[in-house]
Amino acid sequence: MGRIQLESVSKKYGNTHAIEDVDLDIADGEFLVLLGPSGCGKSTLLRLVAGLIQPSGGRILLDGNDITAAPPRNRDLAMVFQSYALYPHLSVAKNIGFPLRSRKFSRTVIANSVAAVASTLDLSELLDRRPAELSGGQRQRVALARAMVRDPGAFLMDEPLSNLDAKLRSATRTELIELHERIGTTFLYVTHDQVEAMTMATRIALMDNGRIEQVGTPAELYDTPRSTFVAGFLGAPPMNLFDATVAEHQGELHAVAPGVNIPLGIEACSHAEHPIVVGIRPEKMHIADSRAHVDAVVTTVENLGSEELVHIRVGSNPLCIRAPRPSTARAGAPITVRINPADVHLFDRDSGRRLTWRPEDAPVRTGTPLYVA
Ligand SMILES: Nc1ncnc2c1ncn2[C@@H]1O[C@H](COP(=O)(O)OP(=O)(O)O)[C@@H](O)[C@H]1O
Ligand SMILES: [Mg+2]
Known part of the structure; x- marks a missing residue:
């Protein structure tokens, strides 16, 4: 079993809150990914769960048992x-078996467990080699095998793929899944x-x-980011974000900015001219001749083979369109863009913070059409 719960956990270094x-609350069997920019506290959180460092406050539970001080x-x-x-002077087999040897398991148990894990991770042919005689991907698998040999309640992994080249990283990702x-x-x-x-x-x-900004499935974070931070972090290229205001236009609410x-998509009701940030994913910006909602000038067009990234300037904002290839966009030429109301995020x-304004997102109360989610 491997349910991991963190309750109001804090870690301070001097005056800084890491x-x-x-x-x-991580359910047994989950593959939970701690994601965030460098320095946001991911490794610290993992080390707290591992017990390598002690929290300044809060509790950590494993399967309901308080392990904060364990x-x-x-x-x-x-x-x-x-x-x-890995231990450079030990063979692959000895490296994998190390956690069992240090716990004084019998030779036979160790040999059987090492053979089983090696077979699972396709390392059986390499058991007699030293780490120096392995590729980066093979070393990574040995490290994983050494973790697996104990059959633990949970695996804690800190950027295990970051030393691999792009191709191997992609293959190892699939293997881990x-x-x-x-x-x-x-998996944490x-x-x-x-x-x-x-x-x-x-x-x-x-x-x-x-701090944790949002927890959810990948689709939840991508489709309904609860803040501009989440919106800008997920997606490559990231979501287009620009300042605008909500204003009434011919009986309907519009997001308005230069260009x-x-x-x-909702009827106007009384509202303040709310200062907002509009978010639109590059793949939700459609190049169109008519019914255009954005007037822009193309700055550059990047050919990605399967599609194009069309970089445009709208007022003073650089935005990006992900378009099927070939598009009609030409650098220096004007362009118009159509947007489906359902694809607009407001913050x-x-x-x-995310605002909700559609009737299906939140009950629309007269006078306050925008809500903080
Ligand atoms: N032992 C330490 N002493 C002082 N500050 C630390 C220590 N470990 C981490 N920090 C600080 O805590 C913050 C989070 O670090 P870390 O958890 O390593 O981030 P991440 O893994 O997300 O890159 C950083 O500002 C880092 O400088
Ligand atoms: Mg780290």
Whole structure:
């Protein structure tokens, strides 16, 4: 079993809050990815769960038991580091068997367990080699095998793919997804790479500045980001974000900015001219001749083979369109863009929080058509 709960967990270094009041409930068998920019506290949170450092406040539970003060070796968790941390003088077999040897299991048990894990991870042919005689991907698998050999309640992994080249990283990503499906053990996985998070996670916890900004499935974070931070972090290229105001136009609410007039798909009711940030994904900007909502000038066109990234300037804002190839866009030429109201995200400009305004998102109360989600 491997349910991990964090309750109001904090970690201070001097006056800096590396982790601030984090609550997180990871179900047994989840692949939870801690995602966020460098320095946001991902490794610190993982090390707190592993017991390598002690929290300044809060509680950590494993399967309902308070393990906040338990030493690492008494936690049923296995950690895989970015650097692999293999013993250079030991063979692959000895490296994999190390956790069992240090726990005084019998030779036969160790040999059988090592053989089984090696077979699972396709390492059987390499058992007699030293780490120096392995490729980066093979070393990574040995580190994983060493973690798996104990059959822990959960795996803790800190950027385990970051030392691999792009092709190997992609292949290992697929292997990890398959491994998780096969063994069904809880994975708590740290990365700053949103592609890893989107492809592997059952849920993502996106962190910023020591706090969790949003927790949800990859689709939830991508489709309904609760702040401009989440909106801008997921997606490559990221969501277009620009300042606008909500204004009434011919009986309907519109998002209005220089060069921009997008109907929001609801009837006008009384409202303040609300300062907002508009968010639109590049793939939801459609080049069109008629019914245009955005007037722009094309700055550059990037050919990605399967599609084009069309960079445009709208007023003073640089925005990006992801368009099927070939598009009609030419650098220096004017362009008009159509947008479906359902694809518009609105955020409060002061707080950066998501606003809801559609009847299906929140009951529309007269006088306050915009809500903070
Ligand atoms: N041992 C430490 N002493 C002082 N500050 C630390 C220590 N470890 C981490 N920090 C600080 O805590 C913050 C979070 O660090 P970390 O968890 O390593 O971030 P991430 O893994 O997301 O890049 C950073 O500002 C970092 O400088
Ligand atoms: Mg880190």
